[in-house]
Amino acid sequence: MSEVLTNSIQDYLKHIYDLSAEGHPASTNDLAARLGVAPASVTGMIQRLANVTPPLVRYQKHQGVTLTPEGERAALEVIRHHRLLETYLVQSLGYSWDEVHSEAEKLEHVISEEFEARIAAALGNPIRDPHGDLIPSADLIMPKDESVLLSSLKRNQEAVICKVQSQNTDLLKHLEGLELVIGARVKTLEVSPYDQVMKLQIHGRKGFAVLGPAITNKVFIEILHKG
Amino acid sequence: MSEVLTNSIQDYLKHIYDLSAEGHPASTNDLAARLGVAPASVTGMIQRLANVTPPLVRYQKHQGVTLTPEGERAALEVIRHHRLLETYLVQSLGYSWDEVHSEAEKLEHVISEEFEARIAAALGNPIRDPHGDLIPSADLIMPKDESVLLSSLKRNQEAVICKVQSQNTDLLKHLEGLELVIGARVKTLEVSPYDQVMKLQIHGRKGFAVLGPAITNKVFIEILHKG
DNA sequence: TAATAAATTTAGTTTAGACTAAATTTATTT
DNA sequence: AAATAAATTTAGTCTAAACTAAATTTATTA
Numbered sequence: 001m002s003e004v005l006t007n008s009i010q011d012y013l014k015h016i017y018d019l020s021a022e023g024h025p026a027s028t029n030d031l032a033a034r035l036g037v038a039p040a041s042v043t044g045m046i047q048r049l050a051n052v053t054p055p056l057v058r059y060q061k062h063q064g065v066t067l068t069p070e071g072e073r074a075a076l077e078v079i080r081h082h083r084l085l086e087t088y089l090v091q092s093l094g095y096s097w098d099e100v101h102s103e104a105e106k107l108e109h110v111i112s113e114e115f116e117a118r119i120a121a122a123l124g125n126p127i128r129d130p131h132g133d134l135i136p137s138a139d140l141i142m143p144k145d146e147s148v149l150l151s152s153l154k155r156n157q158e159a160v161i162c163k164v165q166s167q168n169t170d171l172l173k174h175l176e177g178l179e180l181v182i183g184a185r186v187k188t189l190e191v192s193p194y195d196q197v198m199k200l201q202i203h204g205r206k207g208f209a210v211l212g213p214a215i216t217n218k219v220f221i222e223i224l225h226k227g
Numbered sequence: 228m229s230e231v232l233t234n235s236i237q238d239y240l241k242h243i244y245d246l247s248a249e250g251h252p253a254s255t256n257d258l259a260a261r262l263g264v265a266p267a268s269v270t271g272m273i274q275r276l277a278n279v280t281p282p283l284v285r286y287q288k289h290q291g292v293t294l295t296p297e298g299e300r301a302a303l304e305v306i307r308h309h310r311l312l313e314t315y316l317v318q319s320l321g322y323s324w325d326e327v328h329s330e331a332e333k334l335e336h337v338i339s340e341e342f343e344a345r346i347a348a349a350l351g352n353p354i355r356d357p358h359g360d361l362i363p364s365a366d367l368i369m370p371k372d373e374s375v376l377l378s379s380l381k382r383n384q385e386a387v388i389c390k391v392q393s394q395n396t397d398l399l400k401h402l403e404g405l406e407l408v409i410g411a412r413v414k415t416l417e418v419s420p421y422d423q424v425m426k427l428q429i430h431g432r433k434g435f436a437v438l439g440p441a442i443t444n445k446v447f448i449e450i451l452h453k454g
Numbered sequence: 455t456a457a458t459a460a461a462t463t464t465a466g467t468t469t470a471g472a473c474t475a476a477a478t479t480t481a482t483t484t
Numbered sequence: 485a486a487a488t489a490a491a492t493t494t495a496g497t498c499t500a501a502a503c504t505a506a507a508t509t510t511a512t513t514a
Contacts, residue, residue: 092319106337266493269492
């Protein structure tokens with residue numbers, strides 16, 4: 001019956017997507033917190049989304065909410081918009097990684113498929129955004145995440161930094177200082193067996209960096225298979 | 228009291244701006260037609276806009292509506308967004324002039340001042356959009372329009388095409404074929420006194436074009452003062 | 455297991471911004 | 485100037501999406 005995906009609905013679907021990504025349904029309260037809205041408002045909305053045809057979510061009272069395939073498609077569309085936009089703002093308009101979120105948050109709801117296609121092409125169809133998050137493909141498949149924690153890298157293995165899971169400005173500044181940024185190539189020189197401290201060589205930089213687990217458990221990498 | 232300029236309000240202000248640009252206040256019916264909304268809805272909205280502090284419009288029953296200085300600022304902000312966006316879409320993302328309007332229509336309401344500044348800079352602070360319309364400056368002054376009709380160009384005068392006032396695809400295609408596009412330099416070789424037919428030399432093109440008043444009264448130019 | 459706390463839902467309001475139908479005002483003709 | 489037409493306004497309704505307060509359900513703890 002209904003056909004329109006309002007901004008608000010798109011936001012709900014987006015947050016349900018990543019709250020339920022961990023396996024269990026998204027709870028009313030968590031959703032409310034993410035959306036900055038009262039829990040009662042969430043209940044109202046998810047009931048509507050469950051009763052639309054086709055339903056966008058599966059919902060049982062007190063049991064939380066998950067996306068139907070239709071809901072997931074819609075969510076992935078918004079997520080693709082968001083992450084492509086963040087990438088475009090950084091690459092083509094010179095934004096820094098910490099300025100892009102709120103801009104993309106607004107633009108994601110209004111750009112056309114044409115616009116999406118043009119910026120994707122201009123960027124060479126990237127697979128990760130500036131934060132390292134995966135970008136769903138044009139046909140709305142979320143790529144499989146091959147990344148692992150830096151802390152799991154063994155001696156002599158090489159890898160590429162692909163994500164830093166943290167909003168902590170100090171940490172991010174510290175990593176920037178070390179040139180340990182997304183895209184950087186690294187190789188493990190040594191791992192201390194007791195405290196997990198790693199000695200890391202950063203490609204194109206002399207000497208090495210020493211990182212404790214407080215850092216290596218926040219940084220994700222893709223291991224380079226020697227070919 | 229109110230502080231938020233919703234999308235809808237921005238659209239009203241924008242259309243009031245250019246409907247009242249001709250001198251007389253914008254009428255309820257004309258506004259309704261432009262906005263694709265019932266006349267009664269317009270009355271409701273402009274009453275609200277007149278009673279907000281500070282008022283955005285001046286309104287007297289049955290007399291139409293004009294912008295206050297505050298309303299005009301808000302309108303120029305939206306118009307600047309729109310025209311910069313159209314320009315950016317054409318210059319930087321390869322849109323054609325006839326595809327940009329609806330995209331800009333949606334984006335104009337959501338971009339930040341940061342975004343506006345960045346695209347303006349990337350474009351070299353342009354003064355006209357791809358349709359030839361003037362772009363308000365960053366401090367929201369609408370530049371004075373120095374353009375005149377091509378039909379007013381005298382023999383031997385040179386000018387630059389700056390606007391074609393028409394949505395007619397045939398005409399626009401015809402002009403494109405002649406390379407008579409925005410930015411083109413032209414010189415009048417001859418004007419026929421009875422039927423106003425002009426013989427025009429187009430810079431960088433051999434031979435000349437012959438244009439009747441049906442065309443020369445749609446094309447605007449800026450005359451080049453020999454310096 | 456009863457009592458308390460936390461999470462969720464229901465019920466009823468509110469606001470923006472549209473709508474229709476009816477009433478009123480201004481403009482145009484005869 | 486009266487009659488008709490066109491434009492505008494009033495009044496009341498509707499929907500999306502939020503809200504608060506109260507009620508209910510589930511989870512936790514003594």
